[in-house]
Each structure stands twice: as structure tokens, then as C-alpha cells.
Amino acid sequence: MPMAAAEIERMIKRSLPDARVEITDLAGDDDHFAASVVSSAFAGKSKLQQHQLVYAALGGNMGAALHALQLTTSTPK
Amino acid sequence: MAIHDRLQSIVDQNDVVLFMKGTPDFPQCGFSGQVVQILNYLGVKYEGVNCLENDEIRQGVKEFSNWPTLPQLYLKGEFVGGCDIVREMFQSGDLANALAEKGIAFKVPAGA
Numbered sequence: 001m002p003m004a005a006a007e008i009e010r011m012i013k014r015s016l017p018d019a020r021v022e023i024t025d026l027a028g029d030d031d032h033f034a035a036s037v038v039s040s041a042f043a044g045k046s047k048l049q050q051h052q053l054v055y056a057a058l059g060g061n062m063g064a065a066l067h068a069l070q071l072t073t074s075t076p077k
Numbered sequence: 078m079a080i081h082d083r084l085q086s087i088v089d090q091n092d093v094v095l096f097m098k099g100t101p102d103f104p105q106c107g108f109s110g111q112v113v114q115i116l117n118y119l120g121v122k123y124e125g126v127n128c129l130e131n132d133e134i135r136q137g138v139k140e141f142s143n144w145p146t147l148p149q150l151y152l153k154g155e156f157v158g159g160c161d162i163v164r165e166m167f168q169s170g171d172l173a174n175a176l177a178e179k180g181i182a183f184k185v186p187a188g189a
Contacts, residue, residue, distance in 0.1 A: 047162050048157070048162060051159070051161065051162060052143060055145050062145040062146060063146040063147075064145075072161065
């Protein structure tokens with residue numbers, strides 16, 4: 001059962017409370033999303049670690065209910 | 078041989094390994110295809126592992142790297158990232174730097 005954008009945003013914000021999350025549904029099928037996540041929690045972390053933080057927030061849905069998430073992460077300017 | 082050891086030996090024996098869906102000649106997923114294009118553009122020699130043919134590897138590699146999706150790129154045994162990170166590294170030049178640092182041969186693109 002695919003995930004809705006609002007659900008993805010809710011899960012990310014639950015783990016990264018200060019996160020600014022922008023989600024784009026790439027294919028209109030609740031299965032292929034692009035997301036940009038801005039959070040101070042990423043400070044001092046490698047890109048790999050930043051993405052792992054987001055995947056951890058999604059609690060095992062990534063690669064399962066959520067098939068494709070094109071992810072960009074950054075710290076607040 | 079436990080799956081973890083098998084994966085460890087694959088990434089130890091090959092300078093560049095791409096765990097992917099499909100093969101380098103026939104990628105069967107857009108994200109895998111993007112990393113294949115980047116590696117081919119840079120003229121990097123790599124071992125493509127088709128995870129669609131072996132479910133044990135497909136699940137095992139996710140735990141092995143603590144990364145939930147495919148493709149997964151390894152340089153000299155070190156997990157570098159999935160499609161998004163490899164693309165970002167390619168665009169910023171970090172991928173070429175990482176290859177050079179690890180002594181992995183690649184073609185410097187004209188005008189780069």
C-alpha cells in the first residue's frame with residue numbers, strides 16, 4: 001500500500017522536529033516522490049549520514065511501502 | 078558462507094561494485110540506470126551485481142550497508158551511497174575526487 005505525501009512528511013517531522021519538508025509526487029501514483037529536507041540535525045554529518053537519518057525517520061517504509069524517494073538534504077542557511 | 082561474509086568478499090575483491098536492479102547492459106530500474114550512466118561516462122571499470130537474481134543478496138545488502146534501497150555503490154569496500162548521493166557527488170566533482178583518492182582509474186571528461 002503506497003504512502004501518501006502527508007504521511008511521509010509527518011514521519012520525517014516526528015524524528016526531525018525542526019525539519020522543513022517539501023515533497024513532490026513525481027508520478028502521481030503515491031509511489032515515486034522527490035523530497036527536500038532541511039534540518040539542523042544534519043549539521044556536521046556527511047550526505048550519507050543525512051540520508052540515513054531520513055530513512056530511519058521513515059521507519060523501514062523506505063524501499064517497502066515507499067518505492068522511490070529522490071532525496072535532497074541540507075542544513076538551514 | 079553467511080551472506081554478510083559473501084558480500085564482504087565481493088566488495089573486497091572488486092575496486093568498484095554496484096549492487097543494482099538488472100545488469101550494466103540492461104538496468105531494470107531508473108535509479109540503477111542513472112548510476113550506470115555516471116560510471117560509464119567516467120569510464121570506471123566496475124562489477125555489477127544484479128540483485129533481482131538473488132533475493133538473499135538483495136535483502137542482505139540492505140542490512141550490510143544500513144541502506145534500505147538499491148542501487149548501492151561501493152568504492153574499495155566502502156559504501157558510498159545510492160543514486161541521489163552518487164549523482165550529487167558526480168555533479169560536485171566529489172565522485173572524481175573519491176576515485177582519484179582511492180587510486181581507481183577513470184577518464185577525466187573533456188572540458189571538466
